[in-house]
Amino acid sequence: MSLLQVENLSIAFGGVKAVDGVSFSVEPGEVFTIVGPNGAGKSTIFNLISRLYEASSGQIIFDGQDITHRPAHDVARLGIARTFQNIELFDHSTVLQNLLIGRHSRRGTHWWEDLLFLPKVRRSEREHRRIVEEVIDFLELAAYRDKLIAGLPYGVRKVVEIARALASQPRLILLDEPASGLSVEETQNMAWWIEDMQKDLGLSVLMVEHDMSLVSRVSDRVLAVAEGKPLALGTAAEVQAHAKVIEAYLGTEAAS
């Protein structure tokens, strides 16, 4: 059974159909990438899955549960984590604090227990910290642990955002343009990390990305969309060779 199943998903903003009848599924342990020109509705699909937007029609099923109308905070608890296109970190906190907030969906204490800091809270804090440290090791962030986000270089922030998502121990991670704004070396690292997430952590990855070298290197399957509609689905090479995709990117003349 698929981990994530999106069926006939649509959303309209004041008459403009940003996403129009998109269907796809992500299998457990798969890296699935959505590509498309700017404004094709890729990020909107992410926002629909993480329930920041309300779908006009269609269905989103995660691990057998219909999440189309679940509140956003529930979706995180079910095991979907995400990053944002324009990094949304907590700028006034340290890397460590950011990652600890990433543990929020796994919290096991109530506010009144927190208020009194019962021994139970301390135990669970240690556990949160242990898991966060694993993530820090995994993404090699130890040097930045106590640094404020506001002072970090762009490339590091991108990694911290992924780390924050991983801290919630998700089963599916949504990466919104993980390589945008990164240098060649940083993109190289990103590719390794995505492969590690898939192989070592057994995660499913749903990604939006423009860098086709990264896409072809890590993706199992690729979906191309344009103007909110699906164009082609297949391996990276198949999709890149697809006539409709070339047309969407380069215009009709190039395709003919």
Next chain:
Amino acid sequence: MRVRFKSSYDDDINLFEDRWHLLQFGLLLAAAVVAPWLLGSYYLGELTSVLIWALAGLGLMLITGHTGQVSLGHAAFMAIGAFTNLALMLRGWNFFPALIASALVSGVIGAIIARPILRMSGIYLAIATLALSIIIEDVAIMAAPITGGVSGLFAPTIELFGVQADRYGDPAMFYYLCLALLVLVTLAYLNLLRSPTGRSFLAVRDSEVSARALGVNVARAKTLAFSLSCAITGLAGAMYAHLVQAVNYESFLVLISITLLLQVVIGGLGSIHGAFFGAIVVVMLPQLIAITRDLLNNSFGISMASYPGMDTAVFALIILLMVIYEPRGIYGIWIKVRTWLELFPLYRKGMFRRSRTYLKTERMR
């Protein structure tokens, strides 16, 4: 400079970094405990006042400084706390149950108001809370059976275990009462900040979108923060009522709400220190101005005609300079001084340089 080696996760979880840190706060508390022997009754009263305003400041800090929701109406919750406490005590309740009731009533009313009000943000929230504060002034007059109407209520004597503990009966006892309350609330506040609940508040402050994506129920977090904030402010209101001995609708004017916000800004938003620093400034500034005025008069013969509202004007001027030159308030200065001392002689200019920012529209949320 001092270097700290961490050897377990508990080093980051504990309230105090190390023994030296613990010692510092121990000494501060010890100084607070012996203060009644060192100070005259006038200055003891002022110090008590500092404690109470610090308590109110902590309440506002929780929602504005740590959850990022501006409230220009917190005097309303001081009023609710004060009237609840006095009204219950006048009906024969003991002080402590009535105090707890103050916190509960303020907290519950806060929670009820929070839902509709916290759907707004930024400037809309500020004006909505300001409106709340104005409305409560008139409600305090209209709800005469509880609040005593225009004439208000007088504070009854506080008796604890057979000892009189109100301001006139035994000022030192009253001071200790306020101190104990403040220490307890501060500890609870610190606990909150080092646990998931407090982190969810910070998350809401810094990025609601990603808070939501990380599993924070934003509406619930805001409601909880607002309710706790109101409860703390309600406690402060109750203690304030006992400090000034009589309250009516004029005790909690909208100006108090505004001053309270300015207080936490001047102290430093987003830090517990800030609530304390701010309270010290608000309470001590009029003293300082009066002393300066006398000094100028006596030693230089410069006679400053005593303009009414001089305190407020100086206070406003400080705020003005602070917002322009040191937006993180006194706490910001404190951090710089501390860093300078810790790094001596390695401190460089520009370590705290602010990066250039451009206003982004807040119509998009």
Next chain:
Amino acid sequence: MDILQLLVSGIANGCIYGLLALGFVLIYKASEAVNFAQGDMLMLGAFLGIAFINTGNADLPFLIGLTLSALVMGIFGYLLDRFVLRGIFGQPQFAMVILTIALGFLIRFAAGAIWGHDPVSLQTPFAGRTLELGSLIVPVVDAVIILATVALTTTLYFFFAHTRLGVAMQASSQNQMAAYYMGIPVKRVNSIVWALSGVVAAIAGVLFAAKGAVEPSVGLLFGIKAFAAAVIGGLGSLPGALAGGLLVGIVEPFAARYLPAGSSQIAPYVLMLLVLILRPGGLFAQISQKKV
């Protein structure tokens, strides 16, 4: 007829709220800041008007006094932005809220030190005169206020919709950095907006003083009420500000007449809270969701 009479006085009051609300909206439109000292600028404008016009003071004709007061307040607004507010250029909205609250305190203190704390009113050529329209009696002051408001609002509306400067102001409010890139001198534009809002505050102030007495602390609560009016209309909309002002002006006398005592003071705020709860962006809302 009684209702009509209440309505007219409500509209005249509402116009002053509306004018002050316009001042808020002007600044909000241009820099997305809210000027909590707007009420105090009105008070300052009123005192200037009194200083220019009243016999025993400068004793100038009404219109010249009004113009002078508007001019001085315009310069005041410009200088305020140039030398004080520019210090926090680019910082979040909240910093501006705090800064203008502090400014309001200072203006109030200065006015008290200069003019004292006793209420004074403006002597006008039309004081006490009335127009009779059938059985309806309209004080000339009210008529002047209404006409002045209509004229000023229309001018401002055309200014924002059709002049280069007006459009530049709107652009710089929506995205400061982008406006910079497009060659708009954002800082200059800001200062001009503040000058404009000073002018509007002065006109509102002089009209206010023509109708009733002024003292230094009058600005605070009046300003808050006008702000409530601006919010009811939806900050950022000039017609909205006027509509909100009128609504607040009309609600007050009716609440005083028909509702229990004390409710006329809180009626505008209750109205505002209701509007905000039902339509969080005001009646003419402009808020949209943040893009991620």
